Amino acid sequence: MKDRYLPLSVKANLVLLVILTLGLGIVTFLYYREVNDTITSSIENSLKNQSQILYSAIQNFMLPGEAPLAVQFFRDIQDLNPLYQVRLFRTNGVPAFSDNDTIQEVNRRINRNRFLPRETQLIQPTPAAPPKALDAAKNRPARDLFLRTESEGRVKVLIYKPLINLPKCTGCHGPDHTIRGIAEISTDITQSIQAQGETIVKAALLFGGALVALSLSLGRFLHRQIIRPVREIGEVCASVTAGNFQVRTSIEQKDEIGDLAFTVNTMVKGLHERFELSKYVSSATLQSLQDDSTAKKISATVFFSDIRGFTAFSEHIPPETVVELLNRVLSLQTDIIHSYGGDVDKYVGDEVVAVFIGETAPVQASKAALEIHRVLKEKADEINALGVGIGITTGELILGRIGSEKRADFTVIGDTVNTASRFCSAAQKGQTIISESVFRFLPPSLRTEGPYLLKVKGKTEKQRVYILKEV
Amino acid sequence: MRNACSTAILRILVGITCILIGVSACSKKETLLLRTAEYRTWEKTTPDILDYPIPGHEDKYRRIFISPEGYTPGITAKGGRTYYSFPAGTQIIKEILDPSWNGTDPPLMLTGMVKKPEDPRARGGWLWIVYVPKTGKEMVITEEFCITCHANANEPHPYGDKNRKNEFRDYVFFPPSVDSGPVKQDSSY
Numbered sequence: 001m002k003d004r005y006l007p008l009s010v011k012a013n014l015v016l017l018v019i020l021t022l023g024l025g026i027v028t029f030l031y032y033r034e035v036n037d038t039i040t041s042s043i044e045n046s047l048k049n050q051s052q053i054l055y056s057a058i059q060n061f062m063l064p065g066e067a068p069l070a071v072q073f074f075r076d077i078q079d080l081n082p083l084y085q086v087r088l089f090r091t092n093g094v095p096a097f098s099d100n101d102t103i104q105e106v107n108r109r110i111n112r113n114r115f116l117p118r119e120t121q122l123i124q125p126t127p128a129a130p131p132k133a134l135d136a137a138k139n140r141p142a143r144d145l146f147l148r149t150e151s152e153g154r155v156k157v158l159i160y161k162p163l164i165n166l167p168k169c170t171g172c173h174g175p176d177h178t179i180r181g182i183a184e185i186s187t188d189i190t191q192s193i194q195a196q197g198e199t200i201v202k203a204a205l206l207f208g209g210a211l212v213a214l215s216l217s218l219g220r221f222l223h224r225q226i227i228r229p230v231r232e233i234g235e236v237c238a239s240v241t242a243g244n245f246q247v248r249t250s251i252e253q254k255d256e257i258g259d260l261a262f263t264v265n266t267m268v269k270g271l272h273e274r275f276e277l278s279k280y281v282s283s284a285t286l287q288s289l290q291d292d293s294t295a296k297k298i299s300a301t302v303f304f305s306d307i308r309g310f311t312a313f314s315e316h317i318p319p320e321t322v323v324e325l326l327n328r329v330l331s332l333q334t335d336i337i338h339s340y341g342g343d344v345d346k347y348v349g350d351e352v353v354a355v356f357i358g359e360t361a362p363v364q365a366s367k368a369a370l371e372i373h374r375v376l377k378e379k380a381d382e383i384n385a386l387g388v389g390i391g392i393t394t395g396e397l398i399l400g401r402i403g404s405e406k407r408a409d410f411t412v413i414g415d416t417v418n419t420a421s422r423f424c425s426a427a428q429k430g431q432t433i434i435s436e437s438v439f440r441f442l443p444p445s446l447r448t449e450g451p452y453l454l455k456v457k458g459k460t461e462k463q464r465v466y467i468l469k470e471v
Numbered sequence: 472m473r474n475a476c477s478t479a480i481l482r483i484l485v486g487i488t489c490i491l492i493g494v495s496a497c498s499k500k501e502t503l504l505l506r507t508a509e510y511r512t513w514e515k516t517t518p519d520i521l522d523y524p525i526p527g528h529e530d531k532y533r534r535i536f537i538s539p540e541g542y543t544p545g546i547t548a549k550g551g552r553t554y555y556s557f558p559a560g561t562q563i564i565k566e567i568l569d570p571s572w573n574g575t576d577p578p579l580m581l582t583g584m585v586k587k588p589e590d591p592r593a594r595g596g597w598l599w600i601v602y603v604p605k606t607g608k609e610m611v612i613t614e615e616f617c618i619t620c621h622a623n624a625n626e627p628h629p630y631g632d633k634n635r636k637n638e639f640r641d642y643v644f645f646p647p648s649v650d651s652g653p654v655k656q657d658s659s660y
Contacts (some may be wrong), residue, residue: 141616164616165526167623167630175629178526 007351008230009222013215020211028204033197039189043157044146047185051144051161054086054183058163065106065115071097083188088163090181093128104247106172129182133160137179155193172373229257233264239458245272255430295400299362301355301438302397302417303342304424305333305372305388310350313384326350329383333372340368345411351424355399355412362394362434366468369432370446374470377430390432391423394441422456423465432468439466482635500551503609505583505602510536517631520568525630527620531579534570535645537561541586553638555646561586563643576602582617584642594618595642609655618642 061070074086088096096102100117107113136145142162149156165173165180173180231249239247245268251261307329314322330352333346337354341364345353356365369390376387395416401408423433439448450466513536521533541561547554566578581602588596592611599617602609621642627634630644633640640646 141612141614143614143616164619166620167526167628168626170526170629175524175526176529178529 004192007227009219009227012222013219014214016218017211018212024204024207024211028200032197032200035200036193039192039196040148040157043187043189043192044159046210047146047157047159047187048144050267051159051185052185053134054185055161055163058088058183059166059169063168067097067103067115067117085184085186087129087184088181089129089133089184091134091177091179093134095128096181101199105366109172109174117345129160129184133182133184136160137162137182140178142179153190154188155190156186156188158184160184213259214392225255226257229253229261233261236264236268240268240271245275260452261353295398297396298357298399299394300399300412301335301365301392301394302412302420303352303365303368304391304420305352305354305369306424307350307386307388307426308429310386313386325383325386329376329386329388332375332379332383333388334377336371338363340371342368342373346409353412353417362392363390363443363446366434366442366446367439368431370468370470373430373432386427389424389427389429391420391425391427391434392432392438393417393423393435394437395419395435418458419456419463423454425465426454426456426465434468435464436464436466443471485553494637503602503653504585504587504598504611505581505600505609506538506562507562507564507581507602507604510562510581513538514542514647516563518649522570527617528567530570532570532572534563534566534568536566536601537647538563544641544646545645548569549621554638555639555643556588557641557643559586559588583609584621595622597642 001076057073058070061067061073064204074088077086078084090102103115103117107115127181132147133145136143137160140369142164144162147158147160149158161183163178163180163183165175167175169180186305227361229249232249232251234446236247238248248268249289251258253261253303307326310326329350330347333352340356341358341361342354342356345355347353354368356368358364369392372388372390380386393416395414397412397414397416399410399412402412402413403409419435423435427433433454434442434448434450436451439451442448448466448467449469451464452467453462454465455462483600516535517539521535524530525533538561540559541557541563544561545556545558547556551581562583564581564583567580567582568578569576581604583598583600583602585598585600586596587593587598590598592598592613595611597618599612600609601612621644623644624630624634624640624644626637628644634640
């Protein structure tokens with residue numbers, strides 16, 4: 001599956017949106033639940049206190065036998081708030097004060113008709129207490145029962161409080177039972193819940209708006225501070241890759257991106273300088289500048305070429321033409337040497353010194369020599385029919401920085417180098433003389449003549465040499 | 472060599488497991504608040520078995536014992552009213568007996584009051600406890616259930632001397648220093 005290109009700003013915004021949306025959802029959910037629990041708990045505590053107050057009121061009304069006052073008290077409470085309801089049940093679930101049973105029972109226990117039966121019902125019979133409330137009254141110890149009910153979109157919180165048959169009540173009601181009745185207080189909390197829900201929705205919308213604004217701001221910030229500079233740096237790198245070393249970034253931020261842009265500019269400047277320098281300095285010299293190496297012994301193939309009859313030729317033509325022709329011939333040779341993996345060590349007048357390194361160095365140097373002869377012959381009209389003689393040797397040589405502190409070359413010296421120079425001197429125009437050591441590496445496809453014995457300066461014994469032939 | 476090493480590791484693991492089980496078992500052992508083993512050596516707050524019904528225990532019989540710490544409660548007068556105060560550590564244990572109790576059967580349950588005002592579960596300075604001999608477990612009652620009734624001890628009530636002087640009796644219906652005499656069922660019930 002191909003990866004889709006997504007700008008950083010989009011990715012950052014996506015991450016931000018997902019995290020904050022999830023966070024918002026979780027926080028809203030937890031907050032809503034917590035608030036609901038707090039409301040319910042607060043109302044439960046309130047109901048508990050109210051039930052205790054109600055209990056005390058009932059005791060104080062009932063001890064002197066003032067049941068009608070208790071009933072009126074209930075009615076008054078209910079008139080205060082239609083969402084608030086107080087009811088009293090006997091332990092069998094029948095609403096208290098709805099008949100004369102208790103009056104008759106009390107009169108019987110105290111053996112006199114202290115309380116007269118009522119002609120009218122104080123309380124109309126209402127639905128009986130729910131079984132859960134009756135069960136709560138049967139438990140020992142009897143506990144207050146809290147219920148939360150949801151029906152037809154209304155949320156109610158209820159408390160059922162068992163009313164204990166206190167010792168001081170036993171005079172009228174008898175000592176043979178523990179619970180006298182059950183008080184029910186209920187309150188409708190629908191409005192509170194709805195109001196809380198609306199508050200949370202408003203808060204969520206506000207937070208969502210802030211989230212969008214934050215996201216847009218962050219996207220804009222990312223685009224200005226990161227995306228655009230990174231794109232510009234990328235374009236500079238692409239131009240450098242295409243060979244344009246003149247480009248620079250225009251970023252002037254004082255941050256990591258600014259540091260990166262500065263580094264890229266410095267790098268491009270360095271590359272440009274190195275590129276320019278490579279025209280005048282050998283690769284080995286450039287490498288030595290980087291490595292800071294002093295000298296080392298290596299195995300390499302040394303290539304010497306020299307223009308034949310150039311001194312005599314230069315005496316009869318203007319110096320500008322001499323330099324132009326010389327540079328032309330040297331350039332042709334340099335290009336070919338580079339194309340075969342060689343490194344031009346230096347130019348000494350009309351002479352080229354090059355070094356080839358690696359296992360195939362003798363072959364590559366030989367091929368370069370043949371190609372140079374071919375090209376010079378081909379372009380004879382352009383270069384006044386100038387030609388070169390070439391000498392090639394392979395062996396150990398010393399690579400090092402030669403010169404003073406003020407002026408130095410990183411170049412090659414040693415017997416292998418001197419011998420190549422001697423072979424070059426001995427070679428005629430269009431001829432390449434190679435050493436025995438080079439010959440051993442050549443494939444059959446490269447034709448040679450020899451061996452010949454060549455007497456060279458500085459060597460007591462004659463050297464076995466071969467002459468490369470055109471393919 | 473390898474087998475010996477495995478056996479040693481196995482022994483160590485078994486040892487650790489045994490220790491953990493032991494520690495776990497020890498930590499689960501509950502310390503009872505009520506001194507159930509000795510309460511019958513204490514004095515009774517009432518000389519006889521209370522055989523009349525009362526709310527809370529209904530038709531069950533009761534015998535009430537008080538620990539020595541509570542034999543002589545502090546009695547002070549303030550604003551013309553007498554205040555009883557039982558010292559911390561006082562225990563009052565009430566045996567709840569079946570009406571057909573033959574004198575040797577174990578009680579159905581014990582309910583107890585332990586004076587421990589600093590305990591957050593205390594109500595009126597007392598811990599209200601139920602102990603079931605069959606299970607050997609006790610439970611501290613944190614609801615208002617017990618204290619609601621016993622609050623009547625601090626005002627005139629139908630039991631014993633009926634506290635006609637409206638003394639604050641520290642939630643105890645039969646304080647030892649009150650000569651309540653033999654308790655009989657109140658004829659006014």
